Amino acid sequence: MYKYNEFDEGFVRERVAQFRAQVERRIDGSLTEDEFKPLRLMNGLYLQLHAYMLRVAIPYGTLNSGQMRQLAIIADKWDQGYGHFTTRQNIQYNWPKLKDVPDILEALADVEMHALQTSGNTIRNVTADHFAGAAADEIADPRPVAELIRQWSTDHPEFQFLPRKFKVAVTGSPNDRAVTKAHDIGLRMVRNDAGEAGYEVIVGGGLGRTPIIGKVIRDFLPQADLLPYLESIVSVYNVLGRRDNKYKARIKITVAENGLDDFRARVDARFEQVKPQFKGFDQELLAEIEQSFAPPAFRVAPLNTYDIAREKNGAFRAWTDTNLAEHRAPGYAIVTVSIKAHGATPGDASSEQMRVLADLAERFGHDELRISHEQNVILPHIHKSDLPEVYTVLRDNGLATANVGLISDIIACPGMDYCALATARSIPIAQEIATRFDELKLEHEIGELKLKISGCINACGHHHVGHIGILGLDRAGVENYQVTLGGDATETAAVGERVGPGFSADDIVPAIERLIDTYLERREGPEEIFLQTFRRLGMAPFKAALYPEKESAHAA
Amino acid sequence: MSRRPFAPKVVTANALLEGDAVWLTKDDRWSANMAEAELIEDEAIAEDRLLFAIAQPDVVVGAYLVDAKGTTNGPVPVHFREEFRTRGPSNYAHGKQVEGV
Numbered sequence: 001m002y003k004y005n006e007f008d009e010g011f012v013r014e015r016v017a018q019f020r021a022q023v024e025r026r027i028d029g030s031l032t033e034d035e036f037k038p039l040r041l042m043n044g045l046y047l048q049l050h051a052y053m054l055r056v057a058i059p060y061g062t063l064n065s066g067q068m069r070q071l072a073i074i075a076d077k078w079d080q081g082y083g084h085f086t087t088r089q090n091i092q093y094n095w096p097k098l099k100d101v102p103d104i105l106e107a108l109a110d111v112e113m114h115a116l117q118t119s120g121n122t123i124r125n126v127t128a129d130h131f132a133g134a135a136a137d138e139i140a141d142p143r144p145v146a147e148l149i150r151q152w153s154t155d156h157p158e159f160q161f162l163p164r165k166f167k168v169a170v171t172g173s174p175n176d177r178a179v180t181k182a183h184d185i186g187l188r189m190v191r192n193d194a195g196e197a198g199y200e201v202i203v204g205g206g207l208g209r210t211p212i213i214g215k216v217i218r219d220f221l222p223q224a225d226l227l228p229y230l231e232s233i234v235s236v237y238n239v240l241g242r243r244d245n246k247y248k249a250r251i252k253i254t255v256a257e258n259g260l261d262d263f264r265a266r267v268d269a270r271f272e273q274v275k276p277q278f279k280g281f282d283q284e285l286l287a288e289i290e291q292s293f294a295p296p297a298f299r300v301a302p303l304n305t306y307d308i309a310r311e312k313n314g315a316f317r318a319w320t321d322t323n324l325a326e327h328r329a330p331g332y333a334i335v336t337v338s339i340k341a342h343g344a345t346p347g348d349a350s351s352e353q354m355r356v357l358a359d360l361a362e363r364f365g366h367d368e369l370r371i372s373h374e375q376n377v378i379l380p381h382i383h384k385s386d387l388p389e390v391y392t393v394l395r396d397n398g399l400a401t402a403n404v405g406l407i408s409d410i411i412a413c414p415g416m417d418y419c420a421l422a423t424a425r426s427i428p429i430a431q432e433i434a435t436r437f438d439e440l441k442l443e444h445e446i447g448e449l450k451l452k453i454s455g456c457i458n459a460c461g462h463h464h465v466g467h468i469g470i471l472g473l474d475r476a477g478v479e480n481y482q483v484t485l486g487g488d489a490t491e492t493a494a495v496g497e498r499v500g501p502g503f504s505a506d507d508i509v510p511a512i513e514r515l516i517d518t519y520l521e522r523r524e525g526p527e528e529i530f531l532q533t534f535r536r537l538g539m540a541p542f543k544a545a546l547y548p549e550k551e552s553a554h555a556a
Numbered sequence: 557m558s559r560r561p562f563a564p565k566v567v568t569a570n571a572l573l574e575g576d577a578v579w580l581t582k583d584d585r586w587s588a589n590m591a592e593a594e595l596i597e598d599e600a601i602a603e604d605r606l607l608f609a610i611a612q613p614d615v616v617v618g619a620y621l622v623d624a625k626g627t628t629n630g631p632v633p634v635h636f637r638e639e640f641r642t643r644g645p646s647n648y649a650h651g652k653q654v655e656g657v
Contacts, residue, residue, distance in 0.1 A: 027573065029614040047617055049637075050644055050651045052575040080650055095650065098573050345647045416637060417645035425640075427647045477635055 001064055001368070002147050002292045004112045011155070012109045015116060019043045020102035027099065042122075044115030045101055048420045054093045054101060055118040056108060060128035060146035060170070061089035061371040061378075068358035068369055070111040072351035078104050083354070085339060085347040087373045087411060087462055088167065089127045090118055094418055116154060121162045123153035123234070129171040129178045130372035133293060134334050134380035136326040140189045140197060142172035144290045145226065148282065152227050159234055163241030164249035166234065167206075174491065179373060181205045181214040181493035182465060184251045185233060192220045199226060203233060203263070204255030207459035211495040212252040215260050217267065223286075225271075228278045232270040236263065296366035298329040301385045309388040316391050318444070319402040324387075327380075333387065335365075335379040336372070337394060338401040338409060342438035343431050346412040347375030356397045364390055373462075374411055376404065406443040407451055407516070408434035411462050415455025415472060416479075422455035424472025424479040425505075429453055432509045437516075446516060448529045450489065465489035467531045468515065469496045470508065481508040483515075485542055486534050499543050511546055518545040565602045566593040566624040566631050567609045568641070569616035576652070577641040578616060579631075580609055586616060588652065590642045591630030596621075 004012070019039070026036040040046075044055040056071075063071075071091060075083050078100045079093040086092055096104060108114055117124055126146045133141040149168055153159065159166070171178040172189040180186025186202035199221045205214025221229055233251075240258065242248045248257075255263050310317045325334040337357060340346050349357070357377055361369045364386040370378035382390055394400040403409050410433060413419065415426030430453055437443045452466030456473075463469030469484035480502040487496030503511045516530075518541055523533045534542065567580035571588075578586040579593035587593065596602040602621050609619035622638055624631040633639040644651020 027614075032613050033572075033617050047570055047575055049641055050576055080648070094645075096575075098575065348647075416640055417647055425646060427645075431647070474637075479636060 001062060002143075002289060008112070008151075009109075012112075012114050012116075015043070015114070016102060016105045016109055019105060023098060023102055038120065041119040042116065043101070043105065044118035045096075046119065046420075048094070048418050049416070050418065051095045052098055052101070053418065054096050054104060054115060055086070056091050056093070056113060056115045057118050057125040058089050058091060058113075058371050059150050060126055060132065060143045061130050061373075062128075062132075062143060063369040063371065064367050065358035065362040065369070067111045067113055068354050068361070070107060070113070072354035072358070074104055074107055075351040075354070077107075082348050082350045084345070084414065085349065085371050085375045085377070087375065087413070087460055088125055089130075089371045089373060090125055091371070092414070094414075119165075120160075121164050121166075123149075123156065123159055123162075123166045123168060126150050126153070127167070127169045127178055127183075127373060129173055129176075130370040130374075130378050131177060131325060131334050131380065132172060132370070133295060134327050134332075135173050135175075135177075136328045137175050138173045138328065139191060140172045141293055142170040142178075142187075142189055144286060144293050145187065145189070145199075146170045147289050147292075148227070148286050149230065151285070152230070152282070159238065162234070162238055163243045163254075164246070164251075166237075166251065168230075176489075176491040176493070177372075179462070179465065179489045179493075181491075182207050182211075182462070182489065183214065185230065186214050187226075190220065196222065198222050201229065201233075204252040204260075205493075206250050206252040207462060207464045208250070209247060209457045209459075210250075210253065211459070211464040212256065213493045213495060214252075215255065217260065217264050224283055225275070227282045228275045229267070229271055232267045232274050235274070236266045236270050240266065295329075296368070296381055298332060298381070299383060301331060301383055303331060303384050306384040306387050309391075313388075315395075315400075315402070316388060319391055319400055320387065322402045322406065322444075323404045329381070331384055333382055333384050335382050335387070335390065336404045337377045337379060337399050338404050339376050339399075340403060340409050340434065341398055341401045342403070342408055343435045345427050346410050346430050349377065353397055353399055356393060356399065360390055360393060374409065376409070403434075403443060405448050405450075407437050407446055407449045408443055409450075410434060411450075411452040411466070413454050413456075413461035415453075415461075419455060421458060422472070423457070423474040424455050424481065426453045426455040426461055426470075426472055429470060429472070429481065429505065429508060433512055436509050436513065440513075442516070442520075445526070446520065446530070447526060448531075450487075450531075451512075452487075462489060463487070464495045465493060466496060467529075467534070468512065470512075471502075473502060475502065479505050481505065483508075483511065483546065485515075485539065486531065488531060497539060499539065499546055501547075514545040514548075515542055518542055562597070562599045562602075563623045563634075564626060564631075565596045565621045566590070567596070567602075567605050567619055568593070568622055568638070569609060569619035572613075572615055572617055580605060580619075584608070588655070590624075590633065593624070593631045595624055595626045595631040
């Protein structure tokens, strides 16, 4: 893992000291809220419905056990004993007190963490494939590049007041697990025909009120050109992006309004100016950073304990069937720990669970943990012979739910239970859907299904790219839930299509059940997942299932 | 020109230090209990009370006027968002619903 050098350490500590003084001045009245708000947002501090909320960055989703334990300590000491993992690989604390926040930031700095640029119109936490450095299908580990971008973008003097927030995601695998096409900039690590490493650069993707799938601005960008090219994109956007209208300020609108070709030409022109300013230090730095991400010393051990446990223990076998992914090292597996127990809040981990996960990472997992944008925790390097023991510990701590990739593995934003922007609640809907399909004992039969819920049009819950998406709205003072179908968050990204009028909170779960019944009746076999059936059949049968009265009235 | 009648309002905000929802009372306090809020039935008075609230940046943040209904137990919310603010989140027994306000 990357270790802070003296500069990083000094910088983060200085920012904490600055914020401590700013909080003091806010409390003693020398700063007004208008003056203070941009300062607190720079440090990830929001004011929500019931309390302040602190958003802490987990750069490219990577944590070690010491950091995870510190997150648990913070949850116990200054919050309500839990934290919420988000779709941008952050952790949010929902109940901090203003006066305590500088101490929390200090505690984060103690383990090389911070909340910088987790808000505001800056380049936000750089996200990456949560299987980075472990996945069998990976071309290269995206984390060194993500760390390089983090260092470049943190406190970048030109990019502290962009037209709007700016999100970057990186993947090193052709199977996109980082939703790169729904980011302001998405980077896919690729090799050209000559075998040289580079990036496919995707620009102008995003969800929110105007969902747009990102477009490829460069098929192959040589590795050495990365930072100057990124700087050129952001710099063109900084000048061209609309500051007159918040809803048209994201780069996706800039690209759409000016056209990709025009935008690319401007970036290329800017690149000619920017490139000579990069004299190779960035590449030296990248090489240095890469040293910190050397793979762990994988061991070779027999697998018979794993095979025997799978044979003898059905629950263990079911869990290994859903929660493991293929590792690049022989004998190893990537474990996705579901933070989606049926009926629990998606993405919420108690401090006790955080400690359990930290211990497992330390004992069995080469001290590494990841947070996924799907709000689960990953133990990226577990030898299969250790899986029976890892499973037992997880099970004893309510962390062995075997539902990864299934209908109850729901992404849900905090919604109106916490968020000041929300128009409806998300969490109770997620809880009810997960509970219902657990009761029906249907989810394994249904198979892979991505259900995603947002509590407002800003789409933090990624509903646009869910196979089934649910959007919570306020319709005449009542919570109302719209359904979209056919979204896809992967390399074949697509924005889901709205089926029709929304449903009340009471009617949304039965509506989802009707969709699933239709899928099960109409699929060609268990190997055809919901998304494929939808693509084959189109909207009609699902629409008929959602609005049976209307269809029959129409027929009559 | 006909105007819609003025809907009764309360002044609400978040407390600067704690961050929790608070309501302005008739005797110029900020209460964490909406039932203690002043129900304002006159538009001019509402504007005046809002200005009074905004002038206390060292106590509250983001003051605004919002619709409320009068009951024998004091004002209650009209919109579900405001109802959640009187109670706390629905997924845990945290916030006002367990703080005895």
